[in-house]
Amino acid sequence: MRFSALIERHQDLLTAADQRIVRELLANPTEAAFLSAASLAQRADVHPATAVRLAQKLGFGGYRELKAELQAEVINTTHPAERVRHRLAHVEQGSILADIIESDLAALRRIAEQVTEAEIDAAAKTLLAAGQVFLFAQGNATTLIEMMDRRLRRADFSTTVLRQQGRELAEHILALESGDVVLAFAFHSVPTGLTPLLQHAARIGATSILITDILGPLVKPRPQMTIAASRGLAEEYLTLTVPMAICNALILTIARLDQGRSLKALGRLAKLTRNIADVR
Template sequence: MTEQHELPRFLGDLIAHNAARLTEADARLLDVLVRDPIRGAMENGKEVSSRAGVHPASAVRLARRLGFSGYPEFRTFLQANLVDSVAGDFENPAARMAARLVRAEEGDVLSSILDSEIAALQHVRTTVRDADIRAFSTALMKARKIFVLGRSHAATLSALIALRLRRSGYDSIDLAGQMHQLPEVLTGMTDQDVLWLLTFRKPAQVVLDVRAIAAETATTTLALSDLTGTRIDPAPDHQISVSRGGVGQSQSLVVPMTIANAVILDLAAIDGGNSLRALDTFKSFRAGLPTRLGR
């Protein structure tokens, strides 16, 4: 194969560079690959040839014509091309899933996920300060009422945070579970309250709208986001932005959930025992409920 640095970086450039040498079969194969690059990066040469309606050996001949030793090496190039292009396409769930599969060797999906989660968590250690955690917990401790909002995947974490805060004795509301009556819930928001936003990738419009309401009422606003979800205007009073992993990595809720757990634990450390007393009270109350209600 030609040295990698001599090859065009992307498939479109590679096609243009070799246009004069391509046959009709090559054109049909490339059309299949270009029309569905995600599927093309996952299939072998025989599968791509079948979809293009050409001889199975045609994919191998195309790969060699383009400067690769065979189709497996061309497929590796297609996969790298996919991962590079997905960097700007986080809103495409199919592309994100395909990039993760590309990163994982066959039969090694679990290890790949574990490795990406561990790497992302290690990154948190060097990018999030104890002072950032304390700024969140201090604001929560002083709040009359806490509004928590996350959409899409973040809605799951929103519900968990609100639940844990309620059990710790704080008046918290999961706005994601109140979408049908947001005006009624938000009408009482004041400058004594806290709004905790969770936003990953592109902020949902409702997140921006609620943030605007909080700004009008001088409600202290916290935001926990990944590095691509930072475009919140007006800017929150306190924000923790952290990577959930790179392109092709799992980018799950493990990182933001870990940070949320740290905030709630720190809150228990500074609120004079209020959280611990509330948890004991809740435990006793639940133990006295009928079995059907206590579980």
């Protein structure tokens, strides 16, 4: 349900302080959706707890869930063409390449503020313990699972790529078992197939890891692990630089923790590649 409809439904519960928060959110939804509870309250000139109480009155567990809902609404109501136009308008006569580099570098620097080394280590250890890794994504994010599929196979992992929908997706996850891991990627909105995949994984005892930007609180059922980092301003054209950096951190952390398994596998791959070349 859209934020404006939620406000209308719960109008009778809102205090004057709540209304001031609401006005801030409606006046500039794109910017306000990314403010912390404290920053939003400061703009509305109310107590910081007001934002939390408002979120709870609207049916959310806290401000974090409301914020994620607002961010997803901003993204879902912004057409891809509008995001491209916004980026072009921002660059004007400058260098598009320089602008992308600058914005991606800023987003990369913020990763350390949003993702901890402990989260990367925990995800890497979970992948190392997996019987098989099932990689799920749709849309542009399939680029990430193609990269992770190749790198995990080179590190001696058994992988299955899931980019299908409907019956085809169901056929591919028949092999998912307890002890396996689902590594999923989701941006902008919850992709078709992710919810039933997570439900199936939970039923059979498989572990799920989600790499995302702002969707974490909106994904149901909750994955056992979520690694979330902003890719930049929601209304702009965004790249996959940030999640790709997280993937690279996972692969290198696995290599650091696996007691030589990755390096040995790469050695076998190099030898096999030479043997195949010699046959020619």
